[in-house]
Amino acid sequence: MANNTTVTPVTLPLRDRAEAGRLLGAALEVHRGPDLLVLALPRGGVCVAAEVARVLESALDLMIVRKLGVPPHPELAMGAIGSGGVRVMNQDVIEALGIGPDVVDAVAEREQRELERRERVYRGARAPLCLRGRTVLLVDDGLATGATMRAAVRAAAAQQPAALLAAVPVATVAARDALLGEVDELTCLATPAHFGVVGRWYQSFPQISDAEVRGLLGAAWHRGAMNQEPPTEARVTP
Secondary structure, eight states, X not given: OOXXXXXXXXXXXXXXXXXXXXXXXXXXXXXXXXXXXXXXXXXXXXXXXXXXXXXXXXXXXXXXXXXXXXXXXXXXXXXXXXXXXXXXXXXXXXXXXXXXXXXXXHHHHXXXXXXXXXXXXXXXXXXXXXXXXXXXXXXXXXXXXXXXHXXXXXXXXXXXOSEEEEEEEEBOHHHHHHHTTTSSEEEEEEOOSSOOOGGGGBSOOOOOOHHHHHHHHHHHHHTXXXXXXXXXXXXXXX
């Protein structure tokens, strides 16, 4: 069972994702160490995670997952998919809206193609780092339903990390509580009432481009936030 860590006071709305990352980094100082690996959930989570990794002087990599949006309301998640065939569904949403399995499968197929495209675009020739035996910290810019983070958690857990942590600036109480049994620790700066959408809790919440994601990752890798490249045998095949 996770220990939920709520840091107070925090002023909402947050200025931007970078500020959110700095605040999270400060809250996570206890986890600083050579075995820590920060995994960002693209796209918006990369902006937060890059700051967390900078503050903690930790390695930074990606955990690419895709939300399964409800047609024609893509911001409402009926589930999410992740690497290794992970699929997490919000059955309450599916049943309330009467969404059939054919619709779910069609959306999942489309998002799987986007997941694979992002892997190619963001990583280039760089293989994912091995998670086995490390302290893994998953970071996103917020949780509304939490389906995307749950998919990321399950994909990461399959690689047998020593400890699995999650951190977000803001979340709904329901999304936070749904994660408590799936990670060793969850850090959430705020769980505001009448949540709405994640972007509501930021003064600046622009769409993040592929180019911006590549730039943030490239800067982190260049300054040595990846620590040392692991030996070839410690890497996993993409």
